[in-house]
Amino acid sequence: MWVLIGCTILGAALMLAKTTRDPVLYSATSSGLVRVGNAATAGEEQGNAQLAEDKANLYAFLVSKTPVAAQVVEDLDLDVPPEAIAGRFSASVDADVNALTVTAIGTTPEEARDLANAVVDAVVVVAQEIETGEENPKEPALTRIIPLEEAQLPGAPFTPNYESAAMKGALGGLGLAYAFLIGRRLIDRRIRTTKHVEEATGASVLGIIPKEDSLGRSHRGVRGDLGKAAESFRQLRTNLRFVDVDNEPRKIVVTSALAGEGKSTVSSNIARLVAQAGTPVLLIDADLRRPMIATTFEVDGAVGLTQALAGDVEIRDVIIDSGMPNLSLLPAGRIPPNPSELLGSLRMKQFIDDLAHDYLVILDAPPLLPVTDAGLLSAFCDGALLVQAAGKTQIEQSQSCRRILDQVGSRLLGVVLNKAPVKGASAIAYGGGYGGYGGYGGYRAEYTSREAYSTAGKGRRRKEAKAKAAKVDKVEKVDTAEKPSASEKAGTS
Template sequence: MTFGDFVRLTRAYVWVLIGCTILGALLMVAKTTREPVLYSATSSGLVRVGQATTAGEEQGNSQLAEDKATLYAFLVSTTPVAEQVVEDLGLDVPPSAIAGRFSGSVDASVNALTVSATGTTPEEARDLANAVVGAVVVVAQQIETGEENPKEAPLTRIIPLEPAELPGAPFTPNYRSAAMKGAIGGLGLAYAVLVARRLIDRRIRSAKAVEEATGAAVLGIIPKEDALDRAHRGVQGDLGRAAEAFRQLRTNLRFVDVDNEPRRIVVTSALAGEGKSTVSANIARLMAQAGTPVLLIDADLRRPQIAATFEVDGAVGLTQALAGDVNVREVIIESTMANLSLLPAGRIPPNPSELLGSLRMKQFIDDLSHDYFVILDAPPLLPVTDAGLLSAFCDGALLVQAAGKTQIEQSQHCRRILDQVGSRLLGVVLNKAPIKGAAAIAYGGGYEGYGGYGAYKAEYASREAYSTAGKGRRKLLKSNKS
């Protein structure tokens, strides 16, 4: 993940990140309210050894004082020191209960010992801090002499420097610190989940991922548009932002092989629901509008969609022609769109694969491609073999992949299937590309990042009127039509 991806991820999930940050802060504050109120007091003193009369003695005493200070800092939080403090202050608590309230540190540059103590009241904290300093010296002498009550005065002493004072406010609970820690923790956890989710996501989310999986170029990226989700799949009315995307697909399809321009293409997908019928219907319409005679064949004999999309009678069609009941040209429907003809699927047969893979089907395609640019709306590649069989008869296949739905492994499997039947993958159409939001980060902020197609505002304002398809009429074309 690049820095740019991280920035786009932040922009896409900004409200989720803010929510997790606030939630983390609130949870930590709530947890902190359950903590006891404690005060902290600090006292300090200088560690001195004996009375030096010469510079040499002073240097030796200083080194010994440094060692003693380190020892004292270690003894501060021990149980013997706590016992001495309990005895000196006359406390009615076990020494083990207060031993953990003390801590000590040493400043070796001046041999200073600093003692911190905590208590439930300001007075208790102050008294404990002052009592610990004297208790440490007593316990240290007992350890060195081995006597519980040494008779001689201690060689080492602590000269009070700053006695503990009453603390003005408790150091815990610290709501500000807790809120900061909770906010940082919530934000970090949110980022970790989002980044991990993005890294382990195996769905197609970018043109680069499609090209790496299939080894074919992306000929078009179709944005997600409400008009394409309706029953007519966008063949009626304005396509909005998808209109220019389909025009770009039409252009790229023409230039995919300038020397051998394809005349027969199969439009398929990995699985159902990726929009292959929508893509085939709209690319057929746009190519027809450009002046090219187009024949759209509904070759999905399992779940035909073209007749319902264009609102034509699909009772008789391809299956009857393949069975020899009618001439294939007799069941071609001239739509109300100029240059666009339709060949519905007809009755759903029990053996779709055998019909589509037959020699008669190949002859139909070869014959019709002389008069039309033939587009076959085929079933998905992975569940059934129909699309693979059809693509072997054609100039190539156009693979439709749904952004955020199709898995990378599924794209790779589609390519293997087409290679096995000797078919050519003309390119890939990335369909249902999010315009904005979290999933749009793979497209640099979605289609709105392209300036809202500002160059085409005038064209959109004119609302080019697409003619609606009617019931159509069946027309027998002369076999010698040029």
């Protein structure tokens, strides 16, 4: 958008600057009817009309020639060479009435008017000299121009035209901007659409997460203020459950191509939402180089996974409560000098296998391309969830990620397209309309805990039960009213 706006303004400004250097010129127009002789009969009149048409075309041809300009200089007593003003004259012919229209350009209104009027007389003189071969023919001219409309003083110069120049410059700048953007898009190798993702990785897109300010903060939206991204994360949670219904994954590695694509944000929020749905979840900070989970959930991460792998503590002793129902955390602990060896060890595999019996284990792993940690982890897990940043991740990087996962025998569960634009032209490529969810009951903020869902459900069920009970009571009253009493039966007997 800014490229289009900037180039449009720049083009208009450049054309205006160029136009200020153009001379101030005025234009005046005079016209006349071309007539030949005096016809006495209708036949002569028809012949003269055809001749007049030919003469009018000849005059229009001669108007911009040097001989006519020389005659104008002589008639007006100008102190300029004929060649200097010959290009200022132009003419057109209306063949229906044999009318000749002459336009002259001058540096002043008076000069333009005088030139236009003088050309009409000069062209007849020059044409007669050409036809007779005499400079001053003694015989009167057979053809004459009857003035129809003499030139008037122009009210304003026709150039420089700043409005027209600005419009042309703006259109030119806009065209160049579009050409630049189209060219850049053709050579752009960044992931921008779901089609790019699917072609590069061969996996489906499980979720598209829009850009949201709350996701860029230190808590990464785990407090429940996901804004427009709330429904997108719920959709991701649903899609993740149905990746493989028969063999539901219990050990999931969340990784990305490079740092800064939002893998920690995705892993934290998907773990929280799955736990909120009632499944016990353990979120492990397996990024032993740049751990983020402890900071995101604001817990103490001094002791964690690395101490358990080193044998200093038991693995279940360092699992801490997140403060949210069904969600437990395993921080990274102290940053070790050999993270790849620790994460790829047999002890790490045993820990994950053991914990997977009690939890859905989600591992926030380092990026795939810079280091081998994520590849090692995904080798003994059920699959990997790959996070890609829209407009940032290169297609070649996505292809490399898929190749690494295939080499270690890991399964790519799907791709999360993160940081998708919600406004502007690019939003069309990602489906757009993230703000439209408000019409379905206002997904502006999530429930902060599972109890909120339970309370809402109890209230609804209680209301439905009360309505059902009222309906049953009404039916029973009707039945009682219609059924005859014992005294009525006795009287009948």
